[in-house]
Amino acid sequence: MELSEKVADKKKPIKWLASKTTDQWLKQAIENPIEILMDHAHCERKAAGVAVQLMFRYLSEPGLAEVLSPLAREELEHFELVLDILHSRGKTLLPLAAPPYGAKLSKQIRREEPCRMLDMFLVSGLIEARSHERMSLLALNSPDKELKVLYGNLLKSEARHFGIYWNLADERFQRSVIISRLNELAEVEAEILSKLHHHPRMHS
């Protein structure tokens, strides 16, 4: 999982995650492949929504829409890919109760600018980094060959996503400020996931 925790910053790889996903989660995920797949579709949709939302919030921030728009498109492409697999298995996308993960992380976002912007980049990056770590686990361990291939393929582009959020932060904030805040948020993120949520989710 080392690679999944590094960003696209060539000079010095950044460690995003403060904990490794447990075997407990992997067991829960592998035992509930369709629910995880549906939740994954929702995650892609939400990730696209967040990118579009950031484009609206920081409308005239130079260099932001230029990277977030292609990111949103890629998330939507992945959403459609997962939807296709669900359809091919006779399933339709159902609404799923969200685990506390996203809401608890969002609460960490400070309200005043520019802290808000930094926190939004870092929280988005953390979620992407965790998704990537867990998709790597599924790509390696899923007994379902089609899903193994799916997660493996998604990984290749998902790996860039937390790199994008890192770069957005790095272009606008001091490196020391980013690292210090990332460490705080990563601790919270690890704490949220330390107890397995009862519903199988990408972030249970």
Add this chain to the structure above:
Amino acid sequence: MELSEKVADKKKPIKWLASKTTDQWLKQAIENPIEILMDHAHCERKAAGVAVQLMFRYLSEPGLAEVLSPLAREELEHFELVLDILHSRGKTLLPLAAPPYGAKLSKQIRREEPCRMLDMFLVSGLIEARSHERMSLLALNSPDKELKVLYGNLLKSEARHFGIYWNLADERFQRSVIISRLNELAEVEAEILSKLHHHPRMHS
């Protein structure tokens, strides 16, 4: 402009717009190409936002995300295309005060379902149809060759967009109900545009 007002419904072309754009608007638009281009970028961004928002609102509506996700991607692609042209001319995207058009149309959306869903499809389709009509005018009349080509290229795919909203309505509502509501909304839309807004916009 006949073609621009027809939807992708093969059996019977639908007339979306209750009025034709005036020469006054065309003159205003041609005299302010960069402001119109920036506003057009915002329109593409907003159109993507609306498609994503509809995907969130009608999460488990069969067949909806399947067409709105590619639509949102295409709007974002167009947004990036317009952004590129702005950049190539040394301009960055500035926030522009929105004309009253969008807000006034949104006020027409009824609150209770399923009327809300129908109205959202029809208002979105109307906005797409008007954008398409005005882009056709710019493609035909712009003295700036690069912009002429840009609007001409965008037109080809934009023409499908109001067809998508028509189909979304047509698959879920009685034809007579749709036509009757569309006529009401189209009258309001024409009324909003009957007086030229003082700022040059795609929907001034």
